Every structure is written in structure tokens, then in C-alpha cells.
Amino acid sequence: MLQQTTVPHALPYFEKFMALWPTVRDLAAAPDERVMAEWAGLGYYSRARNLLKCARVVVSEHGGVFPADEVALLMLPSFGPYTAAAVMSFAFGKAANVVDGNIERIMSRLYAVKTPMPAAKPVLRELAGRWVRDDRARDWPQALMDLASAVCRPKSPLCMLCPLREACAGFAEGNPDIYPLKTARAPKPVRYGVAFLIVSEDSFIVERRPDKGLLGGMLGLPHLDWRDEVWSEDEIVTPLSPSPDASHHPLPQGEGRWVSVGTYDHVFTHFALKQQVWQLELSAQEVSAFLRQHNQYQLLPWADKKALPTVFGKALRLV
DNA sequence: CAACCGTGGAT
DNA sequence: TATCCAAGGTT
Numbered sequence: 562m563l564q565q566t567t568v569p570h571a572l573p574y575f576e577k578f579m580a581l582w583p584t585v586r587d588l589a590a591a592p593d594e595r596v597m598a599e600w601a602g603l604g605y606y607s608r609a610r611n612l613l614k615c616a617r618v619v620v621s622e623h624g625g626v627f628p629a630d631e632v633a634l635l636m637l638p639s640f641g642p643y644t645a646a647a648v649m650s651f652a653f654g655k656a657a658n659v660v661d662g663n664i665e666r667i668m669s670r671l672y673a674v675k676t677p678m679p680a681a682k683p684v685l686r687e688l689a690g691r692w693v694r695d696d697r698a699r700d701w702p703q704a705l706m707d708l709a710s711a712v713c714r715p716k717s718p719l720c721m722l723c724p725l726r727e728a729c730a731g732f733a734e735g736n737p738d739i740y741p742l743k744t745a746r747a748p749k750p751v752r753y754g755v756a757f758l759i760v761s762e763d764s765f766i767v768e769r770r771p772d773k774g775l776l777g778g779m780l781g782l783p784h785l786d787w788r789d790e791v792w793s794e795d796e797i798v799t800p801l802s803p804s805p806d807a808s809h810h811p812l813p814q815g816e817g818r819w820v821s822v823g824t825y826d827h828v829f830t831h832f833a834l835k836q837q838v839w840q841l842e843l844s845a846q847e848v849s850a851f852l853r854q855h856n857q858y859q860l861l862p863w864a865d866k867k868a869l870p871t872v873f874g875k876a877l878r879l880v
Numbered sequence: 881c882a883a884c885c886g887t888g889g890a891t
Numbered sequence: 892t893a894t895c896c897a898a899g900g901t902t
Binding site for chain 3: 562563564565566567568570571605607608611638639640641642643644647659661662663664706710715716773
């Protein structure tokens with residue numbers, strides 16, 4: 562959960578997961594949809610799919626016990642260099658080269674590394690490796706990470722409080738905050754979409770998204786493709802009324818009952834989305850008929866709206 | 881190796 | 892509003 566996610570954001574999810582599935586065996590036995598629903602809002606949903614895969618591999622191939630071996634850990638889904646080293650250190654108390662963003666930042670400043678990220682990563686890993694020690698194998702990486710978080714901060718580092726100040730080449734240079742150096746990144750493109758909120762009584766229509774790619778395995782609202790140009794009203798109205806394209810965007814024929822309810826913004830890692838929302842209220846009978854024709858859709862009670870990723874939860878807030 | 885993959889808080 | 896960034900991994 563902590564991979565690229567802040568502790569305050571992850572903490573309530575961690576508590577809930579541990580209450581629902583206290584052991585790796587419990588998690589391995591959980592239904593996929595339930596795990597994905599509990600992960601909703603945390604982002605990077607491949608982590609949830611891989612976490613579940615991992616639990617099942619640990620049960621089927623390791624007797625339900627995580628191996629205390631870094632190479633074996635690395636073979637598990639969702640385990641990369643950081644997580645394998647972190648588990649070796651924090652869980653098993655064995656010395657390991659734990660290198661996260663915090664420790665990368667400390668090393669880049671301590672040695673004033675001129676190579677920009679991400680090319681500097683192997684360099685920073687090697688530098689961090691020089692500090693690995695066998696005693697207090699749990700405390701040492703934790704201490705470095707906490708030092709980075711509290712003192713050697715990304716912005717406005719508190720160098721006057723830092724125990725490494727006299728050894729720090731970045732401090733000696735006068736501007737340790739410029740490290741780690743990074744290359745300019747391309748601006749985020751803006752894309753445009755149209756989502757459809759089809760409501761009946763206490764529920765609305767959702768679909769299970771494909772297992773791979775963006776929001777893979779999550780529930781979502783039916784929507785038109787996210788593309789580089791704005792959707793015109795003509796283009797939107799077409800799939801809402803009888804047309805040859807109706808099979809591609811199978812939506813209920815609203816007969817003028819579709820209502821535009823507004824637009825919202827959402828920012829993903831590599832693009833920003835401006836999404837229109839259209840709403841249609843159907844009778845229970847209409848919904849039943851529609852769902853019979855199109856089995857890719859299902860009804861989700863309003864009470865379960867938290868199972869949606871945020872990008873679609875925002876559409877509900879709009880209403 | 882670069883691109884992909886969410887979200888929300890801080891500044 | 893714009894930018895940065897967080898206990899990275901997978902493809």
C-alpha cells in the first residue's frame with residue numbers, strides 16, 4: 562500500500578484490510594471483486610491485483626509463510642527491489658539494502674550526485690549499499706527513511722538539525738535542496754470523456770473493467786472513449802438515440818430523458834481528464850430489460866458507491 | 881529503458 | 892490553478 566502512496570492515505574486501508582483478512586491465507590481466499598472494492602480510492606490498482614496474486618502464491622508455493630529470502634521474495638508478484646529489501650529488514654531483521662525515494666534523496670545530497678533521475682537510481686543504490694550494516698538491521702533503514710522524511714525533506718531541508726551535515730557534499734555546496742537532479746518532464750496532455758450515470762431507484766449501472774491497463778479490474782461507469790478532442794453534443798446524443806453505432810455504445814434509449822449534469826476534472830499520472838456526465842433515470846422494468854440485453858453491465862447500490870475508483874466517484878458527487 | 885499506472889496533500 | 896511528490900512495480 563505504501564508503494565508511491567503517503568502513510569496517512571494508506572493507513573485506514575491497511576487497518577481495514579487487516580481486519581477483513583488477518584492472515585495471508587484469509588486474503589488468498591478472498592474474492593477478487595471484494596479486494597478490488599476495498600482498494601477503491603487508493604489508486605494504482607495493479608497493486609491490488611498483484612497483492613492478491615502474491616497471497617495466493619505464498620499459500621500455494623510457500624505453505625502460507627513468506628520466505629525469509631530476498632531472491633525468493635523478489636519472485637513474488639508486487640515485490641520489487643525496494644519491497645524485497647524492506648521485508649527482509651523490517652519483517653525478518655536481516656540486513657538489506659533498502660532503497661526508497663527517501664534514501665535516494667539522502668544519498669543524492671550526501672554525495673552531490675550530478676546524474677539526473679531516473680538515470681541516477683543505480684548510482685544511488687550503490688551508494689546506499691555502502692551504508693548497510695548487520696547490527697540493528699531493522700532500525701538502520703527506518704532511521705534513514707525517517708531522517709529523510711523529517712529533516713532531509715524534498716523542499717526546505719532542515720540541515721541545521723541533520724546529524725549528517727558535516728559529511729554532506731550537498732550541504733557544502735550550499736544548495737542541497739536541488740538534489741536529486743531531475744530532467745524536465747513533458748506537460749500532461751488533456752483528454753476528454755463522457756460518462757453515463759444510469760440510475761434506477763437505489764442503484765446505478767456499472768461495468769467491470771478489463772483486467773489490464775488503466776483502472777484494470779475495477780468497476781466503472783459506462784463512458785465514451787477518453788480522447789484528445791472535446792466531445793460535441795451531436796456526438797454524445799448519437800449513442801443515446803437509435804443508431805448503427807448503438808452496439809458499440811449500448812446505452813438505453815432515453816427518448817429525450819437524458820440530462821447533462823456537468824463536467825469535472827480528474828488528474829491521472831500521465832494525463833488529465835475532463836469528463837462530461839449525462840444522467841438517465843429508468844424504471845425498474847426498464848433497467849431489467851436493459852441488463853438482460855447487455856450482460857456486461859451490472860447494478861451497483863448507491864450504498865456501495867465507495868467500490869468505485871475516484872475518477873468515477875466524482876461523477877456521483879456531481880449529482 | 882521509457883512508458884504506464886491513481887490519488888490527495890502540501891506548497 | 893499549477894506543480895511536485897509519496898515506503899515503486901510491471902510491461
